[in-house]
Amino acid sequence: MKTMIALDLELEQPKSDRIPDSFTDVPKIIQVGWVVFNTTPFIVLGTYSMFTDYCFYHGPVSRYIQELTGITKEHMDAGVPLIEIYTELVECRERNNTSRIVCQWGRSDMQCLRDELPDGIEWEFGQSGLNVKHMYMAYAHRTGIKARCGLSKALGRLGIPWRGRRRHRADIDALNTASMYSYLVNQWPLKKEL
Numbered sequence: 001m002k003t004m005i006a007l008d009l010e011l012e013q014p015k016s017d018r019i020p021d022s023f024t025d026v027p028k029i030i031q032v033g034w035v036v037f038n039t040t041p042f043i044v045l046g047t048y049s050m051f052t053d054y055c056f057y058h059g060p061v062s063r064y065i066q067e068l069t070g071i072t073k074e075h076m077d078a079g080v081p082l083i084e085i086y087t088e089l090v091e092c093r094e095r096n097n098t099s100r101i102v103c104q105w106g107r108s109d110m111q112c113l114r115d116e117l118p119d120g121i122e123w124e125f126g127q128s129g130l131n132v133k134h135m136y137m138a139y140a141h142r143t144g145i146k147a148r149c150g151l152s153k154a155l156g157r158l159g160i161p162w163r164g165r166r167r168h169r170a171d172i173d174a175l176n177t178a179s180m181y182s183y184l185v186n187q188w189p190l191k192k193e194l
Helices: 054-058 063-069 073-077 082-096 109-116 132-143 151-157 170-187
Strands: 004-012 028-038 043-051
Touching (some): 004 063, 004 082, 004 109, 028 054, 028 082, 028 109, 028 170, 043 082, 054 073, 132 151, 132 170, 151 170
Antiparallel strands (some): 028 043
């Protein structure tokens, strides 16, 4: 099976009644996490986590996002420009000869990353990511389990243990997305050649 990348982002959310101390009007990437893995058998070849320099330009991350993710000022102080993170992601894909199609839980992380990159940067991945949530929903419909849920509940419904300590951390969520993808790929029946 081809080596793959699963990717996840954590974002600061726009200022609202629920998040009054946010310094942004649009979601902004604060952490990028990815996992390089093989699916058959499921083997993690590397786990990566990098924080952006969001705080340098916008101010501290809101209390709501700090509590949700556990991301601290110290994490953000180590942040780097998003272009550096993207460059490392591209180099990681090339070093590991992974697919250009990246696994993600949902449909928006790769598009969000692409949209936030500076103008003129060549996009080195597919036009869309591989939506593992949709794969889970198709599997759930086929097997009669409840389809609508988040990643943690979906893993629990399939008896797959949560890997890592926290939810809502990009590297941990990417790891669990990779685990879900591998499980689903290995459940799909393979037709014998005619």
